[in-house]
Amino acid sequence: MDLAIVLDSNTNQSLQQQLYEELRRAILSGRLPQGQRIPSSRSMAKSLGISRTTVTQSYEQLLSEGYLQTVVGSGTFVCTHLPDDLLHSTPVESAQSIPRLPIKLSKYAEALAKTNVITTEPHVPISFRYGRPAFDQFPIKLWRKLLSRHCRTNPTWLDYASDLLGYKPLREAIARYLTRFRAVQCEPDQILITNGTQQSLYLMMRLLIDPGDAIALENPGYLSARRIFLTQGAKLLPVAVDESGLVVKELANYSTELIKLVYVTPSHQFPTGATLSLPRRLELLTWAQQTGTLIVEDDYDSEYRYGDRPIPALQGLDRTHSVCYLGTFSKVLFPSLRIGYLVLPSNLVSLFAHAKWLSDRQLPLLEQQVLTDFIEEGHLERHIRQMRSHYDYCRQVLVQALNFHFGDQVTILGEKAGIHLMVRLHTNLSDEEIIHRAAQASVGMISAQPCYLKAHHPGEFIFGYSELNEQQLQEGIRRLAQVLLE
Amino acid sequence: MDLAIVLDSNTNQSLQQQLYEELRRAILSGRLPQGQRIPSSRSMAKSLGISRTTVTQSYEQLLSEGYLQTVVGSGTFVCTHLPDDLLHSTPVESAQSIPRLPIKLSKYAEALAKTNVITTEPHVPISFRYGRPAFDQFPIKLWRKLLSRHCRTNPTWLDYASDLLGYKPLREAIARYLTRFRAVQCEPDQILITNGTQQSLYLMMRLLIDPGDAIALENPGYLSARRIFLTQGAKLLPVAVDESGLVVKELANYSTELIKLVYVTPSHQFPTGATLSLPRRLELLTWAQQTGTLIVEDDYDSEYRYGDRPIPALQGLDRTHSVCYLGTFSKVLFPSLRIGYLVLPSNLVSLFAHAKWLSDRQLPLLEQQVLTDFIEEGHLERHIRQMRSHYDYCRQVLVQALNFHFGDQVTILGEKAGIHLMVRLHTNLSDEEIIHRAAQASVGMISAQPCYLKAHHPGEFIFGYSELNEQQLQEGIRRLAQVLLE
Numbered sequence: 003m004d005l006a007i008v009l010d011s012n013t014n015q016s017l018q019q020q021l022y023e024e025l026r027r028a029i030l031s032g033r034l035p036q037g038q039r040i041p042s043s044r045s046m047a048k049s050l051g052i053s054r055t056t057v058t059q060s061y062e063q064l065l066s067e068g069y070l071q072t073v074v075g076s077g078t079f080v081c082t083h084l085p086d087d088l089l090h091s092t093p094v095e096s097a098q099s100i101p102r103l104p105i106k107l108s109k110y111a112e113a114l115a116k117t118n119v120i121t122t123e124p125h126v127p128i129s130f131r132y133g134r135p136a137f138d139q140f141p142i143k144l145w146r147k148l149l150s151r152h153c154r155t156n157p158t159w160l161d162y163a164s165d166l167l168g169y170k171p172l173r174e175a176i177a178r179y180l181t182r183f184r185a186v187q188c189e190p191d192q193i194l195i196t197n198g199t200q201q202s203l204y205l206m207m208r209l210l211i212d213p214g215d216a217i218a219l220e221n222p223g224y225l226s227a228r229r230i231f232l233t234q235g236a237k238l239l240p241v242a243v244d245e246s247g248l249v250v251k252e253l254a255n256y257s258t259e260l261i262k263l264v265y266v267t268p269s270h271q272f273p274t275g276a277t278l279s280l281p282r283r284l285e286l287l288t289w290a291q292q293t294g295t296l297i298v299e300d301d302y303d304s305e306y307r308y309g310d311r312p313i314p315a316l317q318g319l320d321r322t323h324s325v326c327y328l329g330t331f332s333k334v335l336f337p338s339l340r341i342g343y344l345v346l347p348s349n350l351v352s353l354f355a356h357a358k359w360l361s362d363r364q365l366p367l368l369e370q371q372v373l374t375d376f377i378e379e380g381h382l383e384r385h386i387r388q389m390r391s392h393y394d395y396c397r398q399v400l401v402q403a404l405n406f407h408f409g410d411q412v413t414i415l416g417e418k419a420g421i422h423l424m425v426r427l428h429t430n431l432s433d434e435e436i437i438h439r440a441a442q443a444s445v446g447m448i449s450a451q452p453c454y455l456k457a458h459h460p461g462e463f464i465f466g467y468s469e470l471n472e473q474q475l476q477e478g479i480r481r482l483a484q485v486l487l488e
Numbered sequence: 489m490d491l492a493i494v495l496d497s498n499t500n501q502s503l504q505q506q507l508y509e510e511l512r513r514a515i516l517s518g519r520l521p522q523g524q525r526i527p528s529s530r531s532m533a534k535s536l537g538i539s540r541t542t543v544t545q546s547y548e549q550l551l552s553e554g555y556l557q558t559v560v561g562s563g564t565f566v567c568t569h570l571p572d573d574l575l576h577s578t579p580v581e582s583a584q585s586i587p588r589l590p591i592k593l594s595k596y597a598e599a600l601a602k603t604n605v606i607t608t609e610p611h612v613p614i615s616f617r618y619g620r621p622a623f624d625q626f627p628i629k630l631w632r633k634l635l636s637r638h639c640r641t642n643p644t645w646l647d648y649a650s651d652l653l654g655y656k657p658l659r660e661a662i663a664r665y666l667t668r669f670r671a672v673q674c675e676p677d678q679i680l681i682t683n684g685t686q687q688s689l690y691l692m693m694r695l696l697i698d699p700g701d702a703i704a705l706e707n708p709g710y711l712s713a714r715r716i717f718l719t720q721g722a723k724l725l726p727v728a729v730d731e732s733g734l735v736v737k738e739l740a741n742y743s744t745e746l747i748k749l750v751y752v753t754p755s756h757q758f759p760t761g762a763t764l765s766l767p768r769r770l771e772l773l774t775w776a777q778q779t780g781t782l783i784v785e786d787d788y789d790s791e792y793r794y795g796d797r798p799i800p801a802l803q804g805l806d807r808t809h810s811v812c813y814l815g816t817f818s819k820v821l822f823p824s825l826r827i828g829y830l831v832l833p834s835n836l837v838s839l840f841a842h843a844k845w846l847s848d849r850q851l852p853l854l855e856q857q858v859l860t861d862f863i864e865e866g867h868l869e870r871h872i873r874q875m876r877s878h879y880d881y882c883r884q885v886l887v888q889a890l891n892f893h894f895g896d897q898v899t900i901l902g903e904k905a906g907i908h909l910m911v912r913l914h915t916n917l918s919d920e921e922i923i924h925r926a927a928q929a930s931v932g933m934i935s936a937q938p939c940y941l942k943a944h945h946p947g948e949f950i951f952g953y954s955e956l957n958e959q960q961l962q963e964g965i966r967r968l969a970q971v972l973l974e
Contacts (some may be wrong), residue, residue, distance in 0.1 A: 066796045068766035083767045105782060109838060111695040119842040137646050146639035149620035155634035160623050160822035201848035209597040224545060230846060281569045310552045323953060336646035338853040353597060356605040362687035367824040
């Protein structure tokens with residue numbers, strides 16, 4: 003029997019391993035057929051010029067894995083129990099050859115396949131994209147110091163979490179923060195740490211919405227939320243937004259619907275930038291109470307309000323446990339931190355905690371511990387204060403540039419808040435033409451159109467100003483004026 | 489009008505803020521009724537003995553939030569647009585008073601509420617719990633050095649991920665690792681980074697299983713997986729396990745069922761410790777190909793095999809894209825790292841990536857970058873080698889202690905692999921009595937009973953040996969013998 007086994011003494015792989023691989027390949031490819039007697043270890047060693055121990059070890063490995071079998075008194079044979087049809091090819095080499103039967107996906111997967119899940123942003127020198135903080139303002143050194151301190155002193159961060167709701171000192175710190183700055187009424191045990199608003203909304207949909215259930219939402223509104231609602235099979239009921247936020251009385255248009263929940267962004271309505279006024283807040287709470295509807299309050303951008311004090315959260319005005327409150331550190335600190343939170347009515351806490359555990363167990367503990375220190379040692383408040391003044395200035399620069407270059411051909415919408423603003427351009431150009439001309443001038447513009455579920459207003463654009471410096475903001479608007487105005 | 493407003497100059501709260509709060513509370517409680525004229529800023533300042541600017545600022549805040557309104561020429565009034573029924577109570581104080589309408593949960597939530605999602609473990613001095621690595625053996629200093637280096641040199645870790653599949657260099661490192669050590673056939677673009685096996689399985693269920701779909705699984709088997717299957721509404725088909733792993737021919741018992749997928753733990757069957765033999769692997773692949781069934785290969789503990797070389801992964805033997813391969817760093821490094829991976833047939837990659845993004849966007853980037861360095865610089869291989877020798881020794885100590893103290897009253901099951909083993913105690917004591925007596929001796933024992941879907945064998949226990957040192961292992965078994973044997 004000539005197996006033409008090639009062993010190479012110049013590789014890292016041991017001779018024993020090489021022999022094992024060669025024999026295995028020979029068996030799987032059929033070069034060594036089932037039931038074939040293989041040479042004794044002595045003669046194999048002699049023919050290959052290697053030690054008998056090496057051969058014995060290779061054989062034993064193949065025996066233990068079921069490629070070979072021994073028959074007492076007769077010798078060693080290729081196993082006869084290997085299924086025929088898998089033998090006469092070399093699996094490793096021909097891996098791509100056999101097409102797979104089509105897999106039947108779940109209904110959820112079918113809905114997902116029909117939904118555009120992500121938005122791609124233009125890659126241009128000056129992009130007015132939104133939703134990211136000013137990375138160059140983040141106190142990296144301080145963060146690194148806290149990380150390093152924790153790695154040294156606190157080895158508890160290696161283990162599984164002992165707490166389904168998330169790291170308890172972090173929940174306590176968040177509860178104090180929310181009570182103080184957002185007038186949210188909460189105990190630490192009402193808080194579930196999630197890895198961001200995306201997961202908070204996803205869990206909420208999973209636990210509260212069955213296909214066909216109705217959700218009322220702002221129109222225009224936050225696209226990522228809408229995508230989660232849609233893939234869960236929810237029926238979407240758009241409600242208009244004006245300069246005081248959600249037009250609550252429009253909810254009455256849907257009086258024949260059983261609305262399961264209403265999703266709102268009261269601090270800085272996305273994308274219009276309106277702040278839900280106090281009368282509207284009270285009106286919405288009354289409506290929710292009367293209809294038994296849950297309010298999902300996504301309080302993003304609540305940290306950034308320039309001028310007035312922020313209006314207290316809906317959750318804090320609520321007396322009937324009708325509000326689920328969502329927050330995140332993605333925009334205040336950095337998105338890749340992946341820490342957000344849900345403040346839940348107490349009767350929902352355990353359910354949400356178990357759903358989170360079942361879906362991905364927990365967040366890394368190290369980041370939760372470092373964030374706790376960051377809050378408790380006062381760094382968060384200081385950082386927010388600094389960023390508030392930074393973004394306020396960026397906003398003023400942008401507004402001045404828009405007014406200077408566009409004059410009465412632009413309307414700036416929304417309150418002095420957040421890290422983006424929405425504008426209405428008074429022009430006869432189509433949105434596509436505007437974006438195209440901007441791109442020609444190396445400026446990225448983002449249309450508000452996809453945020454509309456119905457009745458889109460042409461000429462509306464979202465301008466993020468958190469990632470650009472003064473010079474970029476001014477230059478960006480100057481270029482836009484050059485290519486968009488007559 | 490006497491408002492009995494009390495301002496305290498000894499608190500941290502500014503006078504302006506205190507006045508704002510007091511007035512707001514008075515309005516919401518009805519002490520200041522709708523339409524009530526409030527004192528001019530001048531007279532209010534005088535009556536409170538504070539500066540007029542302070543009063544003006546408080547008023548402006550209340551005006552901007554809609555609590556007050558000005559009537560030109562007449563003065564400032566409590567707003568008349570506040571809904572009546574919310575006014576005559578103080579929301580903040582009476583928050584718990586009104587019971588909430590019951591919320592109708594989703595079908596998923598109902599299934600979840602019926603399932604026991606977590607297992608609590610005994611808190612005793614010597615616990616034979618399983619599933620955690622030896623934390624004191626983890627190279628914390630090295631990890632900290634890598635973390636610190638990344639924080640300094642690589643600020644990309646702050647931003648959103650640019651890659652839906654996870655950090656690309658990490659996927660490349662994992663692909664090389666799996667190809668080399670597990671004979672997995674994969675390109676980096678077939679790998680989706682998840683935050684652990686829990687999420688990998690959850691995504692798989694969400695995308696492939698509708699309520700009522702059938703899943704074949706090992707009996708006994710991994711409880712956490714079963715819980716995910718159950719809450720998704722899957723029909724579970726138990727398949728027996730013997731000393732060669734899953735008894736593949738038993739799948740034929742379910743020939744009238746349309747089996748959507750089969751879930752296996754081939755390297756170190758959980759909890760029996762059997763390794764799926766090569767003939768069985770080939771048989772399973774043939775069956776999967778013939779029936780068009782997907783195999784979910786959870787290759788946990790594949791790193792720890794003492795003696796023989798590990799048998800190549802099912803995924804690497806497959807020619808028909810029938811295998812989804814799952815791995816995690818929770819047991820090789822540490823659980824709170826929250827990094828695992830799925831190796832997917834290429835036609836499923838995009839769908840899974842979008843489902844992951846929709847459910848929680850991404851993992852923290854920093855940990856992914858640090859892990860990449862850990863692998864690429866050879867630390868992972870070195871760590872696994874060291875731990876393999878460490879756990880091998882722990883296993884030997886445990887086996888010797890069991891044999892010494894229990895003699896022929898114990899059968900040790902499974903291969904020399906993994907970080908736990910299963911034993912069968914030959915005793916007339918019930919499992920409950922055994923656990924109770926062990927607890928009396930301050931030893932934590934874990935029954936294999938919950939791992940069985942049907943036909944439980946009494947006297948089977950799982951012994952984790954990764955968290956205990958030599959002395960604890962010996963002492964634990966000595967105590968057990970003392971309380972369990974006559």
